[in-house]
Amino acid sequence: MWDQRYDRPDYLFGTKPADFLVRQADRIPSSSNILCVADGEGRNSVYLAELGHRVTAFDASQVAIAKAHNLAQSKNASVQFKLSGVEDWDWSIQYDAVVAIFIQFAPPKLRQEIFANVMQAVRPGGLLLLHGYAPRQVDYGTGGPAQAEHMYTVDLLAQSFAELELLRLEDYDAEIDEGPGHSGLSGLVDLVGRKTI
Ligand SMILES: C[S@@+](CC[C@H](N)C(=O)[O-])C[C@H]1O[C@@H](n2cnc3c(N)ncnc32)[C@H](O)[C@@H]1O
Numbered sequence: 306m307w308d309q310r311y312d313r314p315d316y317l318f319g320t321k322p323a324d325f326l327v328r329q330a331d332r333i334p335s336s337s338n339i340l341c342v343a344d345g346e347g348r349n350s351v352y353l354a355e356l357g358h359r360v361t362a363f364d365a366s367q368v369a370i371a372k373a374h375n376l377a378q379s380k381n382a383s384v385q386f387k388l389s390g391v392e393d394w395d396w397s398i399q400y401d402a403v404v405a406i407f408i409q410f411a412p413p414k415l416r417q418e419i420f421a422n423v424m425q426a427v428r429p430g431g432l433l434l435l436h437g438y439a440p441r442q443v444d445y446g447t448g449g450p451a452q453a454e455h456m457y458t459v460d461l462l463a464q465s466f467a468e469l470e471l472l473r474l475e476d477y478d479a480e481i482d483e484g485p486g487h488s489g490l491s492g493l494v495d496l497v498g499r500k501t502i
Contacts, residue, residue, distance in 0.1 A: 307364075308368040316346050316376070316484055326406060339358045341362035347374075349406055350377075351380055361387065394422070399428040399431070432499055433500065438493060
């Protein structure tokens with residue numbers, strides 16, 4: 306399904322990074338080793354590489370990975386792109402920061418597994434940056450899945466990431482312009498947290 310969605314000449318989610326990432330990127334120490342989860346066409350991983358980080362990114366769509374390679378090449382940026390599902394990724398490798406932006410393909414059971422896995426992939430002292438839609442986004446209809454149960458609430462994230470020292474946990478509305486896939490007034494939730502142990 307995702308290969309078909311990405312099979313188009315332009316970038317479904319644009320080539321610019323998510324607004325969230327631009328606003329939060331200065332929390333990541335320079336030259337960090339970063340993992341981008343379900344990174345799609347590479348807009349976020351390429352941005353982080355351009356900032357001087359060492360970036361690994363994976364996605365389950367072959368078409369997306371090919372477009373991500375092209376984007377990196379066009380910006381002269383170096384990213385280790387891997388074709389992998391969340392189900393097959395080796396989560397035992399730890400990173401200074403894990404970035405997971407709009408990964409709401411997952412229904413609740415898989416989502417909890419992914420959340421546990423991303424926690425494992427953050428090294429002690431490292432950061433998790435997670436960004437997605439709130440349930441009201443289904444009514445806004447400006448991007449994301451149609452199922453409200455895939456969305457995030459502040460309570461869900463506070464509970465799921467209780468071990469993190471929270472640097473930001475916020476539910477808000479904003480106009481975003483992140484390609485044809487994510488465009489218009491959006492109900493958003495941000496989490497940035499530090500793994501203390
Ligand atoms: C809404 S897109 C977001 C892409 C990217 N994070 C961004 O913000 O531009 C969701 C991504 O999840 C990927 N995806 C869907 N199911 C997946 C899975 N089981 N494992 C890994 N990636 C998956 C899709 O290929 C798609 O690139």
